[in-house]
Amino acid sequence: MSSTPHGPRARVRVTGPRTGRRRPTTVAAEIDARTELGAVYMRSLVRSQLRLAVGVVLVVLATLGAVPLACALFPALARLEVLGVPVAWVLLGVLAYPFLVLLAAGYVRRAERNEAAFRDLAGARDVPR
Amino acid sequence: MSAVAAVIGVVLASLLTLGVGVFGLRLSRTTSDFYVASRAIGPGLNASAISGEYLSAASFLGVASLVLSRGVDMLWYPVGWTAGYLVLLVFVAAPLRRSRAYTLPDFAELRVESRRARHVASGLVVVIAVLYLVPQFQGAGLTLGALTGSPSWVGGVLVALVVLVIVVSGGMRSITLVQAVQYWLKLTALLVPLAVVLVHTHGGADATTVRLHDQAWAVPLQRPHALYLTYSLVVATFLGTMGLPHVVVRFYTNPDGRAARRTTVRVLALLGLFYLLPTAYGVLGRLYVPHLAGTPAADSVVLRLPAEVLGGSTADVVTAVLAAGAFAAFLSTSSGLVVSIAGVVGQDVLGRWLPPVAAFRAAGAAGALVTLGITALSSGLAVAQAVELAFAVAASTFCPLLLLGIWWRGLTAAGAVAGLLAGGLLSASAVVATMLGAAPTGWLGAVVAQPALCTVPLAFLTMTVVSLMTPGRLPAHLESTMVRLHAPEAVDLDRGGFVPVAERAG
Numbered sequence: 289m290s291s292t293p294h295g296p297r298a299r300v301r302v303t304g305p306r307t308g309r310r311r312p313t314t315v316a317a318e319i320d321a322r323t324e325l326g327a328v329y330m331r332s333l334v335r336s337q338l339r340l341a342v343g344v345v346l347v348v349l350a351t352l353g354a355v356p357l358a359c360a361l362f363p364a365l366a367r368l369e370v371l372g373v374p375v376a377w378v379l380l381g382v383l384a385y386p387f388l389v390l391l392a393a394g395y396v397r398r399a400e401r402n403e404a405a406f407r408d409l410a411g412a413r414d415v416p417r
Numbered sequence: 418m419s420a421v422a423a424v425i426g427v428v429l430a431s432l433l434t435l436g437v438g439v440f441g442l443r444l445s446r447t448t449s450d451f452y453v454a455s456r457a458i459g460p461g462l463n464a465s466a467i468s469g470e471y472l473s474a475a476s477f478l479g480v481a482s483l484v485l486s487r488g489v490d491m492l493w494y495p496v497g498w499t500a501g502y503l504v505l506l507v508f509v510a511a512p513l514r515r516s517r518a519y520t521l522p523d524f525a526e527l528r529v530e531s532r533r534a535r536h537v538a539s540g541l542v543v544v545i546a547v548l549y550l551v552p553q554f555q556g557a558g559l560t561l562g563a564l565t566g567s568p569s570w571v572g573g574v575l576v577a578l579v580v581l582v583i584v585v586s587g588g589m590r591s592i593t594l595v596q597a598v599q600y601w602l603k604l605t606a607l608l609v610p611l612a613v614v615l616v617h618t619h620g621g622a623d624a625t626t627v628r629l630h631d632q633a634w635a636v637p638l639q640r641p642h643a644l645y646l647t648y649s650l651v652v653a654t655f656l657g658t659m660g661l662p663h664v665v666v667r668f669y670t671n672p673d674g675r676a677a678r679r680t681t682v683r684v685l686a687l688l689g690l691f692y693l694l695p696t697a698y699g700v701l702g703r704l705y706v707p708h709l710a711g712t713p714a715a716d717s718v719v720l721r722l723p724a725e726v727l728g729g730s731t732a733d734v735v736t737a738v739l740a741a742g743a744f745a746a747f748l749s750t751s752s753g754l755v756v757s758i759a760g761v762v763g764q765d766v767l768g769r770w771l772p773p774v775a776a777f778r779a780a781g782a783a784g785a786l787v788t789l790g791i792t793a794l795s796s797g798l799a800v801a802q803a804v805e806l807a808f809a810v811a812a813s814t815f816c817p818l819l820l821l822g823i824w825w826r827g828l829t830a831a832g833a834v835a836g837l838l839a840g841g842l843l844s845a846s847a848v849v850a851t852m853l854g855a856a857p858t859g860w861l862g863a864v865v866a867q868p869a870l871c872t873v874p875l876a877f878l879t880m881t882v883v884s885l886m887t888p889g890r891l892p893a894h895l896e897s898t899m900v901r902l903h904a905p906e907a908v909d910l911d912r913g914g915f916v917p918v919a920e921r922a923g
Contacts, residue, residue, distance in 0.1 A: 319904075320911045322896050334903050338824050341507035348500065356493075356647045359637040366637045376637050380492035381696045385689025388503050392682045395507050399678065403905040410908045 315410040333406045337399060344395050352384055423564035426737035430602070430744040431579050434595055434752075458593055458670045464683030466593045467667045469600030471498075471684075472691060473549070473750035474556030477603060477743050479801025480692070482715040484699025485706075486799075488634035491699075493647055494801055495692035497654025499685060501808075505659040506681040511674030512823045512902040516915075519669050520760050521662055521815055523917045525837075527901075528822040530892040531830035535765070537837045541814050542662040542761045544845060545807050546754045547788050549661070552803035553754070554792040556716065557747040559800075563717040564740055573792050576744070577785045580752045584759060584781040593670065599749035600687060606742020607694040607719070610735040614701060614726050628703055642863035645870065650805065653869035657808030660815025663753035666760065673906045698722060716800050719743070751785075758784035764918045795852055806848040813840035813872040817880045823902055826895060828880065831887040836880025844872040 318326035359366035359376065368375045458466070476498065483491035518524040522538040525531075557572030583595065633639045638647065658664060671677040702709065702718040705725050709715045720743065723735040759781030767776035798806075814837050821828045821836075847868035850856050856865040864871055892898065897913030904910050 316908060316910055319900060327896070330900060330903065334824070334899065337903065344507045345504065348503065352496070352500070353651065356638065356644055356651075360644045374489070374635055376489050377492070377635075380489065380496055382693060384496045385499060385685075385692065388500055389682065389685045389689055392503050392506055392685045395503075396678045396682055399507075399511070400675065403675075407905055407907050410904075410910075 319410065329406070329409065333402065336402045340395065340398050340402065344391055347391060348388075352379075352387065355379060420565040422733040422737040423740040426739075426741035427561065427564075427575075427744045430741040431575070431748065433598065433602070434579060434745070434748045435582060458672075460671070460676050460680040460683060462593070462597050463667065463670055463676075463680045464687060465598075465600045466596035466670075467664065467680065467684045468687040468691070469596035469598070469603065469745075469749045470663055470667065470753040471688070471750070472600065472603055472746055473804060474553050474743070474746050475801040475804035476691070476695060477607070477746035478556055478560070478716050478719050479552075479799060479804065480695035481698035481702060481719045482717075482799060483801050484696055485702035485718050486710045486715050487640070488631075489637050490640070490643060490647055491801075492696060493650050494654065494805065495695065497651055498658065499688045499692060500655050501658025502681055502685050502688065504655050505664075506678060506685070509659045509819050509823065510668060510677045510681045513665065513819070514668050514671050514677035515674045515902055515904075515906065516898075517669075517901070517917060518915075519666065519917045520757070520764070521660070521665055521818075522761055522765065524822070525818060525833060527915045527917075528818075528892070528898055529828060529830040529833045530894065531834070534830050534833045534837070537834050537841075538815070538818070539761045539765045541810070541837060541841050543758055543784070544841070545660070545811050545814075546662050546758045546784070547791060548807040548810060548848065549663075549804060550751060550754045550784075550788040551792050551795055552798075552800045553747045553751045554789060555795070555803070556800045557744065558792075559716055560720060560740060560743045560747075563714070563720050564736070570793060572747075573789055576747045576751055577789050579748055580755050581782055581785050583752050584755050584785075585778045595752065596749050599745045600691075602745045603742045603749075604691055604694075606738050606745065607691070607698070610723055610739050611694055611697055611701075613731065613735055614723060617727055617731075618701075618705075626704070628707055629700070634703070642860065645863055646867050649809075649863075649867035649870035652873050653805060653809040653812045653867065655812075656816040656873060657810075657812035657869070659819055660811030661808070662757035662761070663750070665815075666757050667753075675905070695719070701726075755781050755785050768918070798852055803852065806851060809867070809869040809872070810841065810844045810848060812869050813844035813876045816873065817877045821877070821880055821884075825881075825884075826899065827884050827888070827891070829884045829887045829890045830892070831890060832880045832882075832884025835883040836876050839879040840872055840876025843875060844868050847872070 315326070315329055319330055320326070355376070366376060476495065480491070480495050483494060513524065516524055516527055518527050521542055522535045525538040526535040554573035554576055555569075557576040558569035559572070561567045561572035561575070562569050629635060638644055640646075668677050668680075671680055698719050702715075702722055706718060706721055709718050709721065714721075720736060720739050723739065724732045726732075727735060759777045762780035762784065763771075763773070763776035763778075767780050770776075771779060817836050817840065818833055822833070847865045850865050856862050894913050894915075897911065898915070900910050901912035901915070904912070
C-alpha cells in the first residue's frame with residue numbers, strides 16, 4: 289500500500305483525500321501524539337473529575353460548612369436542643385463523621401465511573417488494539 | 418496514681434514500636450524500600466498506617482483538653498482533621514499517586530520543572546515537619562511529667578531516641594507496619610478506659626451535670642471573634658491535611674491511583690471512629706475534673722480522668738493503658754515526621770556527599786536532634802493548637818501548589834515559587850508570633866492566632882497572578898505531566914520521563 293522511502297511515486301493513492309500527516313488510529317494514540325483531538329479527550333476527563341470534586345466540596349460547604357454561619361445568624365439555632373440534647377454537639381461531635389465517610393464513598397464511585405468511561409474510550413492496556 | 422504501672426505502659430508501647438520496627442528491618446534493604454516501602458502496600462494496611470501516623474499527641478490528648486477548656490467550638494479541630502482527608506481525596510489522592518513523586522519537592526519539580534521550586538518546597542517540608550514535631554515532644558514530656566513527676570525534657574528525649582532507632586534502622590517499610598499497629602493500639606487505649614469510666618460513673622453524675630449547661634462552653638460562637646476563628650480553623654484543617662509531608666509521603670505507597678482513593682475512604686472511616694472518643698473524654702473531664710479547664714495541665718485530662726473517677730488498682734491499670742496509647746501517638750507521628758525530614762534533607766542536601774541510605778539516616782538523626790533543641794526553647798502552647806499552626810502553614814503553601822498544579826494548566830515555576838514564599842512567610846511569621854506569645858490583641862490578634870483564612874487566599878492569589886504574568890514560561894513537558902496526573906494507569910499512555918530523585922540514585 290505504501291511506497292518505499294526512496295521510490296518515486298510508484299502508485300497513486302485512491303482511498304480518499306489525505307490532509308496533513310497520518311492520523312493516529314486510536315484515542316490513546318491521539319493523546320500520545322499530542323493532537324488537538326487527544327487534548328480534547330484529556331481535557332474532558334480532567335473537567336469531569338474537577339466538576340465532581342468541586343461538587344463534593346460544595347456539598348460539604350453548604351451543609352457542615354454552613355453550621356457556624358447559621359449559628360451566628362440565628363442564635364436560637366446555636367442553642368437548639370432536641371430531647372434535652374444540644375444539636376450542635378451531636379452534629380459536630382458525632383454525625384459529621386459518618387456524613388463525611390458517605391460523601392467520600394459516593395465520590396469514589398463516581399470518580400471511578402468517569403475513569404471507566406475514559407478507559408473504554410481510550411482502550412485498556414490488556415485489550416488488543 | 419501509681420507511677421510504676423504508667424511507666425510499664427510507656428515502656429511496653431516503646432518496646433512494641435521498636436519490636437515491630439526491627440522486624441520490618443529484614444524487609445527493607447534497598448533505597449526504594451527506605452523511602453516508600455517499594456509501593457507494595459494494600460489499602461487496608463495502608464489506611465491503618467496513615468491513620469496511625471496522623472493521630473498525634475494533638476488528637477490523643479489535645480482535643481479532649483480543648484473541649485474541656487473551651488467547649489463546642491473546639492469540635493471543629495477533629496472534624497476539620499477528618500474533613501481534610503475528604504478534600505485530599507477529591508482533589509489530590511489519585512493524581513498525586515499517579516505523579517510517581519516520592520515527596521512534595523518531587524511533585525513541585527515534576528509539575529513546574531524548576532530546581533528553585535524544588536528547593537523552596539524542601540525548605541517548607543522541613544519547616545512544617547518541625548512545627549508539627551515540637552508539640553509531639555512537648556506532649557511526651559507533659560505525659561511523663563503528669564505520670565511520674567519527671568522533668569518535662571525526659572519524655573521528649575525518650576521519644577526522640579525510639580524514633581531515631583526506628584528511622585535509622587528500618588526506614589519506611591518498618592514504619593508502615595509500626596503505624597498500622599499504632600492506630601489500633603491508640604483506638605483501644607482510648608476505648609477501653611472510656612468504657613470502664615462510663616460503667617463506673619453510670620447514674621452518679623446527676624449532681625454535676627449543671628457544669629455542662631454553662632452557656633459560654635455549651636453554645637457555639639460565644640467568644641470574641643469566634644466566627645472568624647472558627648472559619649479560619651476550618652480553612653487550615655480542611656486544606657492543610659494535603660500539605661503535610663508525613664501524610665503525603667504515605668500516598669506514594671499505594672499501588673495505583675485507584676488504590677490511593679480507596680485507602681483514603683478507609684482513612685476517613687478510621688478517623689471518624691477514633692474522634693468520637695476524645696470528645697467524650699473532654700465532656701467527662703468537664704464533669705469530673707473541671708478544675709483543669711483553662712490550665713496548662715488541661716492537656717493531661719485524658720490521663721488524669723480515670724484516677725479522679727475510679728481510684729485504686731483499676732485506676733492504675735487504666736492509666737497505664739492510656740499512657741501506652743499516648744506514647745504510641747507521640748512515637749507514630751514523630752517517626753513519620755522524621756522520615757519525611759530525612760527523605761527531603763537526605764535527597765536534596767546530604768545526597769550530594771553521602772550514599773542514599775547513609776544520607777537518609779544522617780538526615781533523620783539531625784532532624785530529631787534539632788527539633789529536640791527547639792522544643793526546649795518553645796513556650797507551652799496547648800498541644801492541639803500548636804499542631805494546628807503547622808496545618809495553617811501547610812494550607813498556605815502546599816495546598817495552592819497541589820490544587821493549582823493538578824487542576825490548572827497555567828501554573829508556572831515563577832508563580833509556584835512566589836505563592837509558596839508569600840504563603841509560607843506570612844503564615845510562618847504568624848505562627849512564630851503565636852508560639853512565642855507575642856501576638857497582639859483585638860482583631861489583629863485573632864488573625865495572627867488563626868492566620869489561614871487570610872494567608873491561604875493570599876497564597877492562591879499570588880500563585881495565580883504571578884503565573885498569569887509569566888505565561889511564556891509554561892513547563893516544556895506540561896502535556897505529558899497532565900496525562901501522567903490524570904489518566905488512569907489501565908490506559909497505556911506516554912506519561913513523560915520524570916523520575917523521582919530517590920529512584921535516580923538507585
